[in-house]
Amino acid sequence: xxxxxxxxxxxxxxxxxxxxxxxxxxxxxxxxxxxxxxxxxxxxxxxxxxxxxxxxxxxxxxxxxxxxxxxxxxxxxxxxxxxxxxxxxxxxxxxxxxxxxxxxxxxxxxxxxxxxxxxxxxxxxxxxxxxxxxxxxxxxxxxxxxxxxxxxxxxxxxxxxxxxxxxxxxxxxxxxxxxxxxxxxxxxxxxxxxxxxxxxxxxxxxxxxxxxxxxxxxxxxxxxxxxxxxxxxxxxxxxxxxxxxxxxxxxxxxxxxxxxxxxxxxxxxxxxxxxxxxxxxxxxxx
Amino acid sequence: xxxxxxxxxxxxxxxxxxxxxxxxxxxxxxxxxxxxxxxxxxxxxxxxxxxxxxxxxxxxxxxxxxxxxxxxxxxxxxxxxxxxxxxxxxxxxxxxxxxxxxxxxxxxxxxxxxxxxxxxxxxxxxxxxxxxxxxxxxxxxxxxxxxxxxxxxxxxxxxxxxxxxxxxxxxxxxxxxxxxxxxxxxxxx
Numbered sequence: 107x108x109x110x111x112x113x114x115x116x117x118x119x120x121x122x123x124x125x126x127x128x129x130x131x132x133x134x135x136x137x138x139x140x141x142x143x144x145x146x147x148x149x150x151x152x153x154x155x156x157x158x159x160x161x162x163x164x165x166x167x168x169x170x171x172x173x174x175x176x177x178x179x180x181x182x183x184x185x186x187x188x189x190x191x192x193x194x195x196x197x198x199x200x201x202x203x204x205x206x207x208x209x210x211x212x213x214x215x216x217x218x219x220x221x222x223x224x225x226x227x228x229x230x231x232x233x234x235x236x237x238x239x240x241x242x243x244x245x246x247x248x249x250x251x252x253x254x255x256x257x258x259x260x261x262x263x264x265x266x267x268x269x270x271x272x273x274x275x276x277x278x279x280x281x282x283x284x285x286x287x288x289x290x291x292x293x294x295x296x297x298x299x300x301x302x303x304x305x306x307x308x309x310x311x312x313x314x315x316x317x318x319x320x321x322x323x324x325x326x327x328x329x330x331x332x333x334x335x336x337x338x339x340x341x342x343x344x345x346x347x348x349x350x351x352x353x354x355x356x357x358x359x360x361x362x363x364x365x366x367x368x369x370x371x372x373x374x375x376x377x378x379x380x381x382x383x384x385x386x387x388x389x390x391x392x
Numbered sequence: 393x394x395x396x397x398x399x400x401x402x403x404x405x406x407x408x409x410x411x412x413x414x415x416x417x418x419x420x421x422x423x424x425x426x427x428x429x430x431x432x433x434x435x436x437x438x439x440x441x442x443x444x445x446x447x448x449x450x451x452x453x454x455x456x457x458x459x460x461x462x463x464x465x466x467x468x469x470x471x472x473x474x475x476x477x478x479x480x481x482x483x484x485x486x487x488x489x490x491x492x493x494x495x496x497x498x499x500x501x502x503x504x505x506x507x508x509x510x511x512x513x514x515x516x517x518x519x520x521x522x523x524x525x526x527x528x529x530x531x532x533x534x535x536x537x538x539x540x541x542x543x544x545x546x547x548x549x550x551x552x553x554x555x556x557x558x559x560x561x562x563x564x565x566x567x568x569x570x571x572x573x574x575x576x577x578x579x580x581x
Contacts, residue, residue, distance in 0.1 A: 148411070148554060148564075152514055155552065159517035172452045172464040172518040205463060207452045207539055216426070218537040250469045250492075250515065274579050278572050281565070282493035283469045285515035332579060337571040341515055342493055343554060344568040374516040 111386025114189070118196020118242070120390065122177060123204050125244050125378035126169040129160050130392040132312040133289075133350070133375045140287055140347040149345025153287075156340070156373055171374045173248035174206040177222070178306065180243040182233040183381075189240065193230060197222050209249075231303075243379040245310060251284035251370040257302055260364040269294060269366050270329065276368040277333055277349065282342020285372035289313065290329070290352040293367040295359035305369035308353035310377060322354040340373075350375070398445040398547070400487040402507035408555045410562045414511065415551035419544065420490070420525060422449045424468055426540035428476040430533060431484070438532050440544055441484040447513075448473065448491035450539030451522070453531075460528040462545070466518035467492040470510070478502035494556055494565035503559055510557035512564075524550035 134157070141153040163170035179193055198221045200206055210224040211217060222228065256276040260268050277290055293304030317323040329352040339345025350373065359365055381389045396404060398418030408414070421444050423431070431437045451465035470477075470491030477495055480486055481502040488508060489495070492515040503509060513521060526548040534541045557563040 151413070151552070155514040155517050155520065159514070159520040162519040162523075166519060168519050168522075169452060169464050170519060171516040172450060172466050172522075173468070173516075174452070202454075205452055205454055207450065207464075208537065209539065211537075218539075220537075253469070271579055275576065278576055281471075281569070281572075282512075282515070283471055285492065332575070336575040337568060339568065341512060342568060343512060343556060343564055344571070372516055 109387040112388060114192030114382070115196040115199055117380055117382060117388045118193055119200040119203060120388070121242060121244050121378050121380045122197065122200045122206065122246070123167075124390055124392065125246055125376045126174050126204060126206065127167050128164050128392065129170060129374065130312065130377060132314040133373070134160060136313045136350040137287070137373065140350060144346050146339060146345035148343050149339045149347060152340035152343060153347065169204065169206065170376070171248060172207060173250065174209065175246040175248040176209060176252070177228050178245045178247050179228060179230045180233065180245070180310070181230060181240065182235050183237050183240040185232055185234045185240060190230060193228065193242070194223060197228055238384045240382045241379060242382070243310060243377060245306070246376045248372055248374070251288060251372040254280035254284045255302065255367070255369050257298060257365065257367045259298065260366055262362065262364050264364060269364070270325070272366050273329055273368055274332055277370070278336055278338060280370065281338065284370045285374070286338060286342060287340055287347045287350045287373050289350050289371040289375050290333070291369040291371065292352065292354040293369070294354065294365070295357040296365060297359070298365055300357060301365035301367040302369065304355040304357055305367040308355040309369065309371045309375065311353050313351045317354070319356070322356060326352040326354050396488070398488070399443040400445065402487070405487050405507050405509055406559045408509050408558055409560070410555050410558050410564050412555040413552050414555060415524070415549050416445060416547050416553065417549065418445070418547060419529070420445045420447050420547045420550060421545070422447045422451060422543040424448055424450055424540055425472055426536045427533060427542050428473050428480060430536070432476060432479055437484070438542070440532065440542070441486070443485050443487055445488045445490065446480070446486050448489065451543060453528070453538055453543065460531065462522045462525050462528060464518035465522040465525055466516050467513040469493050470495050474499060481506050481508050490553060494563065500557055500561060500563055503557060504561045507559050509555055509559055511553035512556040513553050521550065524548060
């Protein structure tokens with residue numbers, strides 16, 4: 107196979123197109139597994155409608171959801187100063203091309219920039235590592251799920267019990283608003299900002315991956331069972347499928363603190379990654 | 393399968409019960425936060441609002457040779473409009489609100505008083521739902537932006553939609569919440 111180097115902005119367009127039109131395989135499998143155990147008739151038809159839409163989006167090349175979200179970018183590997191401009195130009199180009207919905211507005215005037223850019227947009231996290239390639243992962247984040255984000259600065263005495271209660275309340279009080287079945291991203295520890303960042307990063311983990319950390323995995327499994335026995339169901343219309351997975355990420359925190367954050371992802375848990383090689387060629391994966 | 397012809401009349405709407413699955417044929421308008429705010433503050437609101445089927449949706453639209461086409465159109469979170477919907481239903485005699493996640497008791501009461509239902513669309517099923525909105529009839533308040541403008545569609549077969557709140561004070565969300573609350577209490581104890 108002959109591969110040609112392509113400009114960064116076009117790599118970003120391709121990355122956004124992949125993320126918005128095709129759901130990662132592991133999310134599709136999680137939805138299928140959910141449908142196989144679902145006993146509620148309405149819930150079953152909601153899951154069927156979701157999978158039907160997923161296939162239509164992939165075949166027609168249209169965004170699976172009209173809320174193409176705020177794209178959150180994670181850049182790692184070899185990073186130079188030009189990457190931000192490349193991402194911005196790529197997003198600007200992708201907006202009419204794919205098309206993406208222009209979503210970014212000034213917070214006070216509510217005026218839409220029309221191109222998904224604006225002060226502070228898009229969100230880019232940098233994590234430089236050794237190596238001669240650059241990796242960009244995008245997480246298009248819709249507002250339905252993002253608006254349900256919760257952060258609690260618990261007391262250390264609240265312990266594991268307090269953590270579980272807070273997470274369960276956050277997911278169940280959100281009801282049908284974040285488009286369940288959701289993937290629940292949980293951050294525990296850090297500072298307040300780091301905690302929310304970890305909760306969002308937890309959403310990047312594939313749903314079929316196994317958490318190697320014993321404490322995190324046990325908490326994930328327990329919360330999964332509690333939440334799916336709640337009866338909330340797909341779209342909050344009742345059923346056995348409230349969450350597809352719970353992903354916990356922890357980090358050390360101050361001895362007087364116990365920060366816990368919940369960041370939900372709708373069933374349309376979109377993500378895509380590209381690795382840009384030294385020679386300018388690119389490899390995409392989900 | 394039930395097909396509803398929009399604009400609907402009060403009698404059709406009062407005949408619906410929670411749990412039924414329906415499709416819509418006819419006029420569907422979109423409106424979210426900004427459209428609600430403008431409609432309620434307008435002295436002379438557009439006629440299209442009267443007796444409307446109101447879809448909480450900010451679609452992706454493209455203009456092809458000056459002709460609008462819908463690309464993706466799934467429901468947005470209806471609860472954001474909780475503080476405005478009862479007044480919208482009362483003032484404009486809205487017959488059906490389509491969205492996701494359900495609405496509050498004030499809205500449920502207005503639905504009972506006026507004769508209106510809440511229809512739950514599948515959140516995120518934007519390509520499937522857009523297929524049913526076959527024709528774009530126009531756009532009002534385009535200055536609000538693509539997501540917030542009032543788009544007017546002629547639907548051929550829009551759905552499936554679940555009657556989730558009916559005009560008799562029943563709500564699937566209320567029933568589900570009662571069950572969910574028991575789980576919460578079990579965890580809290």
